[in-house]
Amino acid sequence: MSDNFKMIAKTFFGFEDILANELLKLGAQKIEKGLRNVTYFGDKGFLYKSNLSLRTALKILKPILEFRFIDIDDYYKQINNFNWESLMDVDSSFVINSVVFHSKIFNNSKYASLKAKDAIVDRFRDKFKSRPDINSNNPDLKIEIHVNRNLCTVSLDSSGESLHKRGYKKFNSIAPLNEVLAAGVILMSEWDKNSDFLDPMCGTGTILIEAAMIARNIAPNLNRSFFAFEKWKDWDENLFELVEKSVLNKIIEFDHKFYGFDISNSMIKKAEKNIEISQVDVDIEVFTKDFLKSSKDDNDDLFIIINPPYDKRISADVKILYKSIGDTLKNNYQFSNVWLITANLEAIKSIGLKASKRIKLFNANLESRLLNYEIYPGTKKNKK
Numbered sequence: 297m298s299d300n301f302k303m304i305a306k307t308f309f310g311f312e313d314i315l316a317n318e319l320l321k322l323g324a325q326k327i328e329k330g331l332r333n334v335t336y337f338g339d340k341g342f343l344y345k346s347n348l349s350l351r352t353a354l355k356i357l358k359p360i361l362e363f364r365f366i367d368i369d370d371y372y373k374q375i376n377n378f379n380w381e382s383l384m385d386v387d388s389s390f391v392i393n394s395v396v397f398h399s400k401i402f403n404n405s406k407y408a409s410l411k412a413k414d415a416i417v418d419r420f421r422d423k424f425k426s427r428p429d430i431n432s433n434n435p436d437l438k439i440e441i442h443v444n445r446n447l448c449t450v451s452l453d454s455s456g457e458s459l460h461k462r463g464y465k466k467f468n469s470i471a472p473l474n475e476v477l478a479a480g481v482i483l484m485s486e487w488d489k490n491s492d493f494l495d496p497m498c499g500t501g502t503i504l505i506e507a508a509m510i511a512r513n514i515a516p517n518l519n520r521s522f523f524a525f526e527k528w529k530d531w532d533e534n535l536f537e538l539v540e541k542s543v544l545n546k547i548i549e550f551d552h553k554f555y556g557f558d559i560s561n562s563m564i565k566k567a568e569k570n571i572e573i574s575q576v577d578v579d580i581e582v583f584t585k586d587f588l589k590s591s592k593d594d595n596d597d598l599f600i601i602i603n604p605p606y607d608k609r610i611s612a613d614v615k616i617l618y619k620s621i622g623d624t625l626k627n628n629y630q631f632s633n634v635w636l637i638t639a640n641l642e643a644i645k646s647i648g649l650k651a652s653k654r655i656k657l658f659n660a661n662l663e664s665r666l667l668n669y670e671i672y673p674g675t676k677k678n679k680k
């Protein structure tokens with residue numbers, strides 16, 4: 297217990313509940329939801345485990361210093377007083393990213409970073425006559441500063457590159473779904489895993505791969521090549537390997553099948569390669585196929601997640617496409633539980649089906665909707 301410390305997992309707007317639930321299942325303590333983040337407590341092993349296992353976190357921060365300040369000198373002094381040599385050596389490198397909200401003292405975040413950098417560098421110079429360098433691309437320590445009014449929180453970024461970079465998406469497209477968003481959508485859909493799974497517009501395969509990892513309880517970042525904590529002074533490789541082993545032991549078998557369609561042959565080729573790299577090792581088949589000309593040929597339950605094109609510039613075409621998607625689902629996909637994610641709020645009106653659930657999300661900066669359509673004969677109560 298005594299080795300426990302606070303961590304902050306950052307996420308997308310609307311994913312706070314899902315992330316808190318993931319943390320609860322993982323064994324986090326004192327979980328508290330914020331806006332686009334969830335804070336919790338755990339030890340170093342749990343920091344490693346959260347980075348490996350959380351599907352809906354973008355980054356895990358470890359706060360190291362929190363203080364109120366009255367002016368810039370005070371801000372500088374409090375950062376300068378921190379024991380930075382416990383985290384870095386003179387020949388280490390670091391980078392600082394800041395965000396500033398409602399501050400009368402800092403009118404831009406770059407200045408907050410600059411002053412903090414001076415405070416750290418001056419401390420090393422005074423003590424050791426030498427200083428660590430700034431390295432934006434590949435630093436030994438990534439520092440995040442969050443200023444809200446006169447409250448400053450200084451954290452270490454334990455993840456490095458955003459955690460959506462799982463390592464399997466080597467073949468991309470112009471409109472891929474972010475991996476964290478895809479995983480969050482699947483978790484929100486509460487898929488019961490008792491049926492086959494179809495992504496009929498699968499693009500590069502993100503939803504299929506994330507769903508397969510969820511089905512097999514495979515931690516999403518097991519194949520990631522690097523986490524920022526590996527460069528920390530307290531990096532414990534043996535502990536990391538133990539955590540990795542315990543995570544690997546939780547993988548389960550999954551017997552249902554995954555299918556993906558895309559009208560573009562080149563997309564299907566990319567999806568095939570990404571699936572191969574992901575090593576999910578489940579039955580995933582992808583086909584070059586027009587979903588609008590396809591149908592389901594049995595009365596078995598099918599779970600569908602669909603992420604159609606949402607281009608707003610050609611809105612007339614998109615309206616026709618969304619109407620056809622609605623018609624195809626209604627006429628050819630009976631006994632399906634369908635979730636659709638799109639950033640084209642106008643085109644949704646053309647689907648012509650009544651959504652039983654509507655959830656507001658953001659895909660990058662685009663306001664989006666996640667909609668649920670239950671395509672069963674008669675009412676939902678009569679569902680097979």
Ligand SMILES: C[S@@+](CC[C@H](N)C(=O)[O-])C[C@H]1O[C@@H](n2cnc3c(N)ncnc32)[C@H](O)[C@@H]1O
Nearest residue numbers: 472473497498499500502558559586587603605
């Ligand atoms: C927004 S993208 C999907 C992105 C995907 N979720 C990913 O992560 O890469 C929409 C995809 O729908 C495909 N598409 C468009 N019309 C289609 C149709 N009638 N049948 C099947 N796929 C279609 C496009 O080729 C495109 O790859």
